[in-house]
Amino acid sequence: MVLEIPNHIRWIKWHDGVGHIFFLYFVSLCLFCHFVAGNIRYSIPEEMKRGSVIGNVAQDLGLDLKKLRSGRARIVSEESVQYVELKADKGLLVVKERIDREQLCGDTTPCSFSFEMILENPMELHEITVEIKDINDNSPTFKRNSMDFEISEIATTGARFSLISAEDLDVGVNGLREYLLSDNDNFILKQHSNADGKKYAEMVLQNPLDRETNPNLSLKLIAVDGGTPQRSGTVNINILILDANDNVPIFNQSVYKAVVMEMSPKETYVTTVNASDKDSGSNGIVTYYFSDLDSALGELFLIDENTGIISVKGDIDYEKDKKYELRIDAKDQGGLTDSSKVVIEVIDVNDNAPIINVMSFTSPLSEDSPPGTTIGIINVKDLDSGDNGKVSCTIERNAPFKIKSNLKNYYTLTTDSVLDRESVSEYNITVFATDSGVPPLSAKISFNLSISDVNDNAPAFLQSFYTALIRENNSPGTSVLTLSAKDPDEKQHARISYTLEQATVAGSPISEYVSVNVQNGVIDAIRSFDYEQIKELVFIVKAQDGGSPPLSSNVTVKIQIQDQNDNPPQILYPVQTGLSMVAEMVPRSADVGYLVAKVVAVDVDSGQNAWLSYKLQKAAERALFEVGLQNGEIRTMRQVTDKDAVKQKLIVIVEDNGQPPRSASVSINLAVADSLSEVLSDYPNFPHDKEYNENLTFYLVLALAVVSFLFITCVVVIVSVRIYRWRQSRILYHSNLPVIPYYPPRYSDTLGTGTLPHVYNYEVCMTTDSRKSDANFSRAASQNLLNMAPSSTGTTQRLQSEKSILDELDSPVEI
Secondary structure (H helix, E strand, C coil), X not given: CCXXXXXXXXXXXXXXXXXXXXXXXXXXXHHHHHHCXXXXXXXXXXXXXXXXXXXXXHHHHCCCHHHHXXXXXXXXXXXXXXXXXXXXXXXXEEECCCCCHHXXXXXXXXXXEEEEEEECCCCEEEEEEEEEECCCCCCCECCCCEEEEEEECCCCCCCEEECCCCECCCXXXXXXXXXXXXCCCCEEEEEEECCCCCEXXXXXXXXXXXXXXXXXXXXXXXXXXXXXXXXXXXXXXXXXXXXXXXXXXXXXXXXEEEEEECCCXXXXXXXXXXXXXXXXXXXXXXXXXXXXXXXXXXXXXXXXXXCXXXXXXXXXXXXXXXXXXXXXXXXXXXXXXXXEXXXXXXXXXXXXXXXXXXXXXXXXXXXXXXCCXXXXXXXXXXXXXXXXXXXXXXXXCCCCEEEEEEECCEEEEEECCCCCCCCCCEEEEEEEEXXXXXXXXXXXXXXXXXXEXXXXXXXXXXXXXXXXXXECCCCCXXXXXXXXXXXXXXXXHHCCEEEECCCEECCEEHHHCEEECCCCCEEEECCCCCCCCCXXXXXXXXXXXXXXXXXXXXXXXXXXXXXXCCCCCEEEECCCCCCCCCCEEECCCCCCCCEEEECEEEXXXXXXXXXXXXXXXXXXXXXXXXXXXXXXXXXXXXXXXXXXXXXXXXXXXXXXXXXXXXXXXXXXXXXXXXXXXXXXXXXXXXXXXXXXXXXXXXXXXXXXXXXXXXXXXXXXXXXXXXXXXXXXXXXXXXXXXXXXXXXXXXXXXXXXXXXXXXXXXXXXXXXXXXXXXXXXXXXXXXXXXXXXXXXXXXXXXXXHXXXXXXXXXXXXXXX
């Protein structure tokens, strides 16, 4: 719906029922226009000053000024010159350049130009048409200053003579209205109009000419327009009276019609005009020429003056003119003429490729944009008509985009699927516009679309599980391994930091053992490790990117401590007491391979560092004893002889298999004798051994005394508690108060079982068999059956202290 608001309408005079009917029609028209608001039309006079207001676009379209500014309202026009300008802050449409209706439209009427006003977010299109009203600023003009005619004096009454037409660039009432001929006795003026409304005049002979009376005539042809004030143009008519030719050429058709293809090559045949003259001789020879042909048509067509053949002279363009009208004059040698009209229709050919104009384009585009996001708007036009001007737009296949048209000649480029910058970070989108002509013409335009990153990928470690080895006794700060995580995002979203997750090792936080470099993921040992205390560390490292919100992933790291040979073997048996005494006795009757003693040793290292081997130090040539390399058993190598000394001292070296190896030694005193008297005679220090046994007996007696004292103390305490409670109950009984007996929870009577049912047996066995020469201290038989009530906490503690003393005493003693 087009709403035209002429500037000259200022008020309406209402009267009778006519005004009421016009008012209802105007109101209904406005309501309908408001409902379909989108197209408006203004009417202004030409030659308005720059900055003159054409109309209030915001008010006429019902738009808010804020919407104009936020929607980036702008004018889109196909004209090479922008005649108007939009003041978006005020919603006004003003004149930007001088508007000359004649320069803009020529003789086309009504004269107007159209453009679109586009708003974005959401996109709106409003078509605006500005009609240019003509003002009388041009006078009618003739192409020549004078016209010369040669007319025979025998010219018949009614003979017609074509006059050149005046051109008035104005149109309508301001255009050419009529021709006037100066007063004379022979000619009158006849005016005619072409189909396009263009006026032309003919001079008609009304009274016969007499060359002898008046051989020359001078007239004036005046062209007058209808403007206010009125303007006019004049041309002189010079008539030379000839003698003898009294027949006028006559065309065989009043109107000739022809068709020509645009872009036809030069000299292409159009049509042939023909006129005949009944005169004979030179008076019957007819020549043809264009009558009143303007310069533009003169550049396009050519007529052969002898044959009347019309051909193409210049470039025919359908987009400029779709039809041409030519006036042809036929003139004989006597100066008599006849006129005819040639109408030439131009047939369109597909000679214009589509034109693509980019209205808007958005780049870069976020990769999380949903399908259907608009990234660009283009305008496509084709100057051809019919099928030649029908355009379709496509984009290359296998691209996640689509193009569609919602408005005339406007296409929207949108996303068709989810984008992933990590897969494709940049697209080159080519849009093809193809018309429906034969052969079709096309145009293309390419867009470079960059995809911006969002934090949609968590860091990923290169391995699902990391393991590393480190030797114990390492230096603090030693690098163990390097973790590496990758993030396919970019910039800040791909900046990875590494941190340790909270964990404990042997009751201490993992951060006291290892550290991880936040930037490069290098794991360093903070302290020196001891394999004998910690054999491996298992913890979790988190990799987190710099996005908002950040994304992270975890990986488990296992660091195994490698053992080093840093511990010497420890000899468990025989125990070295620092006392010089006989450890074992070997009977002289012992057979070869007799087991004398066994060295028991351990190594807290592991692997080959804990493999132990036993050997004797400085074994004699005829050594009596040997030690097992693997088991540490000391056995006789041969029979005992009388030459063998009673006192034998062996030094056993225990060595591990580490690199370098570590060792320990133990001294073992052996007595080769059949009786104890032999031994005593050779060991003057034996009384020291007796003193050692006496000290041991003293400690045992002291332990028994302490245990007995504790037992008696417990009995006295229990009896005292029971007597105290009995007395309290008697006091309450003698009082007349109601009494509820109270018994402590978990109270149990210990009578009958006792609190210390321990019986300790001490047995010292000394025989001639060295394998039984041990002092055995047996523990209480009922030790595992002792069950103390919670109220006997003190007794339990005392018993535990006694038990620890007995455990210290319960160890083998060398005799």
